[in-house]
Amino acid sequence: MVSASTPARKLVYLAGILLFLCLICLPLADHYLPIAPDVYLMENDPTTLPDFSIAHLFKSFNVLQRGYLEKTFGFRKLLVRMENILDIFWLQAVNQYQTVIKGKEDWLFLSQENNDLNVIQDYRSVRLFTQAQLERWVNVYRGRDEWLANRGIRYLIVVAPNKHTVYPEYLPPQFNKVSPVSRTDQLVSALETAGVPVLDLRATMDKVKRQALAYYRTDTHWTTFGAFAGYVQIMKRLGQWFPQFEPEIRGDFDIAITPNLNGGLASMLALGDDFPESRVTFTPRFQRKAVETAAPHPIPPYFQPTVVMDTHDASRPNVVVFRDSFAHELIPFLSEHFNKTTYLWPYPSTTREMRFFDKQLIEKEKPALVIDEFVERYFTEFPAKTTPAQQ
Numbered sequence: 313m314v315s316a317s318t319p320a321r322k323l324v325y326l327a328g329i330l331l332f333l334c335l336i337c338l339p340l341a342d343h344y345l346p347i348a349p350d351v352y353l354m355e356n357d358p359t360t361l362p363d364f365s366i367a368h369l370f371k372s373f374n375v376l377q378r379g380y381l382e383k384t385f386g387f388r389k390l391l392v393r394m395e396n397i398l399d400i401f402w403l404q405a406v407n408q409y410q411t412v413i414k415g416k417e418d419w420l421f422l423s424q425e426n427n428d429l430n431v432i433q434d435y436r437s438v439r440l441f442t443q444a445q446l447e448r449w450v451n452v453y454r455g456r457d458e459w460l461a462n463r464g465i466r467y468l469i470v471v472a473p474n475k476h477t478v479y480p481e482y483l484p485p486q487f488n489k490v491s492p493v494s495r496t497d498q499l500v501s502a503l504e505t506a507g508v509p510v511l512d513l514r515a516t517m518d519k520v521k522r523q524a525l526a527y528y529r530t531d532t533h534w535t536t537f538g539a540f541a542g543y544v545q546i547m548k549r550l551g552q553w554f555p556q557f558e559p560e561i562r563g564d565f566d567i568a569i570t571p572n573l574n575g576g577l578a579s580m581l582a583l584g585d586d587f588p589e590s591r592v593t594f595t596p597r598f599q600r601k602a603v604e605t606a607a608p609h610p611i612p613p614y615f616q617p618t619v620v621m622d623t624h625d626a627s628r629p630n631v632v633v634f635r636d637s638f639a640h641e642l643i644p645f646l647s648e649h650f651n652k653t654t655y656l657w658p659y660p661s662t663t664r665e666m667r668f669f670d671k672q673l674i675e676k677e678k679p680a681l682v683i684d685e686f687v688e689r690y691f692t693e694f695p696a697k698t699t700p701a702q703q
Contacts, residue, residue, distance in 0.1 A: 342386025351389035354579035358383040393582035400581070406484045408432040412577045418587060419482035420577040421475060422532045428663045431689050435476040435483075437491040441498050445694055449499055453508045456669060456684070465674070466553050466681045469503065469510040470546060471496065472534065472638040474688040475527045478517045495692035511549050513542050514688075528589055530575025535592040539641030540565075546642075547649065550681070554629065557649055565594040594644075601625070602647035607654075613668050616657040621647035629680035634658060634669065638687050654679070660690040 342348045382388075399405045400414050407413075408430060413423045423432045433439065441449070453469065460467045476483060477496075496512070503510045517538055520526040526538040534542070544561055551558035569590045578587035607618040621643065628651040633639060635655050647653045654677055658668040667690070674682060 339386030339388075348387045348390055351393050351582050352574070352579060352584055353389040353392055353582040354574075354576060355383070389582055396581040396583055397586075400583070401586075406486070408487065412580050413484065415482040415484055417482060417529075419479065419529050420531075420575070420581075420587065421483060422577060425689070426662075429689060429693060431474060431476060432487055434495065434689050434692065435474060435480070436487060436489055437494045439495075440491060440493065441495055441692075441694070446498055446502050449694065450502050450506050450508070452666070453503055453510075453684075454506050456682075457508050459671070460674070460682055463675070463678075465679060466550075467509060468546075468549065468681070468683050469508065469691075470542075470683055470685040471500065471510065471512050471514075471691050472542060472685065472687045473514045473517050475532055477514055477688060478521060478526055478538075496688050499692060509549075511545060513545060516541050516545050525592070528573065528575055530573070530578040530584075530587045530589045532577055533638060534641065536567075536594050536641055537592055539638075540594060540645065543642055543645035546646065546683075553681070560649060562596070562598065562645075562648070564597040566597060568593045568595065600644070600648065602644075602650075602653070613659065614657050615659045618657075619643065619655040621650075621653045621655070623648065623651055625651050627651070630654075630677060631681040631683060632656065632674055632677055632679045633683045633685060634667070635685045636660060636687055636690060639685050642685070652677075661693045663694070 338347075399410075404414075409424050411422070411424050413421050413432070415421055421431070424430050457467045473496075477494075496514070500510055500512045517526045517534070520538050520541045524537040525535050526541075527534050547557045547561050569592060571588065571590050573589045573591040574584045575587060575589050578584045578589075601623040602621040603623075605620045605622045607620045611617050628649065630652045631646075631650045632654045633646070633656065635642075635657050639655060639657075643653075643655060654673075656670060656673070658670075661667040667686075669684075
């Protein structure tokens, strides 16, 4: 037995101390001499820390408080990757409060999107609308419909399903449905009863999945197969008001399946290379008419810059589309049918405020149609209160 006072034991202690000091100094060393391996992690960049001064002291404190150090210390991305490898592949840990969960056959699902929105709870129908909440929602959308109708403008709500709704068979088995009725069922039914035009694409996506991949395994969004089917249903619905649209639906595309898609959910785990997937692309066999033009509208209060597509055909109607990320794949299809299409990407509804509905811009653009496009989880996110500007 080796005594605690022997040189060998002291050498072990010294090596442990040196290793510990080396490890805690690595993040600082990486800050000055970038030595961490390159790992792709999809996340929002932190707010830039202002130059230190007494005048900027309060601003600096706010930036630090909002996670600046958490997102900028050395080796962070590698550590996030290692933690997710441990959780997903070794421990096979799954709980609804993870940002992303792994389901069956390497399918990934968004779970905890933010502090207020848990998509798994939304799927499970843990919290249904009360009658009072449902009436408030209906009053908001009916008010928009009536406000637009008074100006001769058509209104259509388009709901893109959550991936969980379309592919529940790949969710971990412990996430069972609490109720056969969902918030989406409640709200769509109430809007239809109130006469508010709403297009629910859940049944459409269910048909697509029987023939092709409707949503990506490693992303939260639909594939181009799913987006194209959604576009067709939108144009058929609009054909009730604009009869020229339905005969114009184009189906002459070359379809390609190419490797190396960086799925958003896999990238959020820093595990894009561990969840390979192929991208679906539609290349038209015709010359597209719609081209992107300069957007004069500023970003605030929008999440992303405005996109304006123009065919320069004044015989066609103009449209304003309030969108989210699901409209990205719709833009090339929809834009061909209108003179000018203005795509606005507001911040989604939260429990504190409703997604911005820009009446001032609508009155300026004077479109023939306004489309309110939502992914299902944003469509049903109920705010505590609304203001006239949000309605």
